[in-house]
Amino acid sequence: xxxxxxxxxxxxxxxxxxxxxxxxxxxxxxxxxxxxxxxxxxxxxxxxxxxxxxxxxxxxxxxxxxxxxxxxxxxxxxxxxxxxxxxxxxxxxxxxxxxxxxxxxxxxxxxxxxxxxxxxxxxxxxxxxxxxxxxxxxxxxxxxxxxxxxxxxxxxxxxxxxxxxxxxxxxxxxxxxxxxxxxxxxxxxxxxxxxxxxxxxxxxxxxxxxxxxxx
Numbered sequence: 551x552x553x554x555x556x557x558x559x560x561x562x563x564x565x566x567x568x569x570x571x572x573x574x575x576x577x578x579x580x581x582x583x584x585x586x587x588x589x590x591x592x593x594x595x596x597x598x599x600x601x602x603x604x605x606x607x608x609x610x611x612x613x614x615x616x617x618x619x620x621x622x623x624x625x626x627x628x629x630x631x632x633x634x635x636x637x638x639x640x641x642x643x644x645x646x647x648x649x650x651x652x653x654x655x656x657x658x659x660x661x662x663x664x665x666x667x668x669x670x671x672x673x674x675x676x677x678x679x680x681x682x683x684x685x686x687x688x689x690x691x692x693x694x695x696x697x698x699x700x701x702x703x704x705x706x707x708x709x710x711x712x713x714x715x716x717x718x719x720x721x722x723x724x725x726x727x728x729x730x731x732x733x734x735x736x737x738x739x740x741x742x743x744x745x746x747x748x749x750x751x752x753x754x755x756x757x758x759x760x761x762x763x764x765x
Contacts, residue, residue: 554627558636562619566643566660569650570611571596578604584653592644592655594690597748612655613663616640620667630715637664638724645732656732658694661725662701668721669705669714676701688747691736694729702726 571591575583579600587595592612597605619640623632641657641664662680666673676697683693705722708714730737739745 551629551631554623554629554632555635557626558619558623558629558632558634559639561622562636562639563643564648565615565619566640566645566657567647567649567654568611568615569647569654570615571608571655572650574604574608575600584650589653590655591650591653593659595655609659612644612659613666615644616660616662616664617667619660620664624667630717631720633668634717634721637661637668637721638728640664641725641728645728656694656729658698658729658732661698661729665701665705665721665725668718669708672701672705672708675704684748688749689740689745690748691733691740691745695733695737698726698729 569591571583571593574596575581575591581599583589583591583595583599587598589595591608593605593609596608616637619636620633623629623636641661643654644657644660645654646652647654662673662676665676679697679700680693683696684690687693702722702725705714705718709716709718709722736745
């Protein structure tokens, strides 16, 4: 049991720490994504700088990290707690990657695809919800935050109804809280009405500093 938990945590963190966006940015555009746009190495900042094709690649690979982090303990031990720990560790690894000086992304894609493996119907709902909010608001952070809270509630309901293991409660709310904290600067801009919409910032938007924060 303890072995499964430890492997889940370590494997999940190391997988999450693979800085896909950083490597793609350097290989394709000769740019360090930590120095442009939002300063994050996820799919959204990749979209701003490198365009849709490379953003999609980063999205898929970042999501794969979450999927593998859950699948490894599932295939070896079929232990729900280890699966949850692996998924959460992957999210933290993506945000604070040891292979990129602890400067990563916000973890939303990794969290969503990990959920897709844990509870496929809810993962599918998450994708549909994200697309809906992106299309209707054109603000990625709204789509991410709204989907995160919605999925936490739905997963909790599924657990309460006995459809999913009790350990999934931890994934539901821990992942939600981690994503909310990772998006705290976005939340402040949303409240101030200054959060940019898709396309508003432009692909060549440079990293700026205002009151010590990235845009």
